[in-house]
Amino acid sequence: MLGHVFKRIVVGWDGTPSSETALDWALRHGPEIPIVLMSAATRGDSSFDQDQIETVMARQPSGRRQDVENRSVIGPPDEVLAEFLLPGTLIVVGTPAHKRGSRWSLGARLAGRHGGGTVAVIPPHAGGGDDLPVVVGIDGSAASSAAVEVAADEARRRGAPLEILHAWHPPSTWRPVFGDTAADLEVFASMHRTVLDEAMSHARRLGVECTGRLERGDAVQLLSKEGRAASLLVVASHGYGPLRRFFLGSVSVTLLLDPPCPVLVVTEVLAHE
Numbered sequence: 001m002l003g004h005v006f007k008r009i010v011v012g013w014d015g016t017p018s019s020e021t022a023l024d025w026a027l028r029h030g031p032e033i034p035i036v037l038m039s040a041a042t043r044g045d046s047s048f049d050q051d052q053i054e055t056v057m058a059r060q061p062s063g064r065r066q067d068v069e070n071r072s073v074i075g076p077p078d079e080v081l082a083e084f085l086l087p088g089t090l091i092v093v094g095t096p097a098h099k100r101g102s103r104w105s106l107g108a109r110l111a112g113r114h115g116g117g118t119v120a121v122i123p124p125h126a127g128g129g130d131d132l133p134v135v136v137g138i139d140g141s142a143a144s145s146a147a148v149e150v151a152a153d154e155a156r157r158r159g160a161p162l163e164i165l166h167a168w169h170p171p172s173t174w175r176p177v178f179g180d181t182a183a184d185l186e187v188f189a190s191m192h193r194t195v196l197d198e199a200m201s202h203a204r205r206l207g208v209e210c211t212g213r214l215e216r217g218d219a220v221q222l223l224s225k226e227g228r229a230a231s232l233l234v235v236a237s238h239g240y241g242p243l244r245r246f247f248l249g250s251v252s253v254t255l256l257l258d259p260p261c262p263v264l265v266v267t268e269v270l271a272h273e
Contacts, residue, residue, distance in 0.1 A: 005153040007088040010036045018094025023056050025122045026092045035068045040077040078109040085117035092120045108256045111265035118266050123259045130158040132231035137223050140195035143236035147266040151234040152208040162210040167219035168192040220254045227260030237267040
């Protein structure tokens with residue numbers, strides 16, 4: 001059975017509407033979890049406006065009051081927040097106000113680091129109901145197994161359905177033998193079905209019921225489509241599993257730059273029995 005995966009939430013704060021959205025989501029996400037509001041200052045000044053923060057906190061349900069600790073550190077935001085990228089910590093950031101410049105947004109730069117913690121990127125339209133499904137994309141790796149654990153915990157907390165999606169396509173170097181394309185594809189599909197079945201069994205061992213979908217196609221397109229009807233989308237930051245699938249890169253970066261819903265990227269491999 002699951003306990004709560006996250007023991008602390010760290011929110012990246014710069015006083016912009018996107019950081020307000022991140023704080024609002026964090027407050028709604030974990031009313032029982034300590035929150036650190038972290039500002040990366042450039043000249044020793046702070047972006048904290050207590051009235052602005054109180055306005056965001058006042059949006060929470062009546063009677064709910066949560067302690068939020070404000071901290072300000074001089075340094076680049078990704079470097080400052082990366083110090084908190086530890087097991088049991090959820091780092092929450094908003095999306096940039098524009099898509100100009102580098103493809104590596106703050107969320108993508110954090111998610112590209114390995115060694116612990118989970119990164120949540122919250123889009124402006126993050127107001128979907130918690131009863132919508134939690135969708136997790138898997139690839140058969142230890143990292144995606146950790147993503148299943150995070151997604152199962154989120155689904156349990158929300159009382160929401162858990163959907164496990166495994167997108168696949170034949171290896172780029174594959175060529176059919178003797179022209180028997182259908183037989184080869186059936187073998188590939190069977191291998192990937194095993195990966196999906198193992199992920200579903202893992203979720204059920206954690207005490208969470210789930211549904212699974214095996215889809216041949218582009219992972220970004222499939223996850224983006226499912227994310228538009230989900231309360232949360234969970235993926236792993238890397239995934240060299242038995243099927244040699246690399247998961248961060250174009251898949252996770254694209255999802256983080258244009259998230260269809262709140263996206264969690266698991267950068268840690270949680271402890272297994």
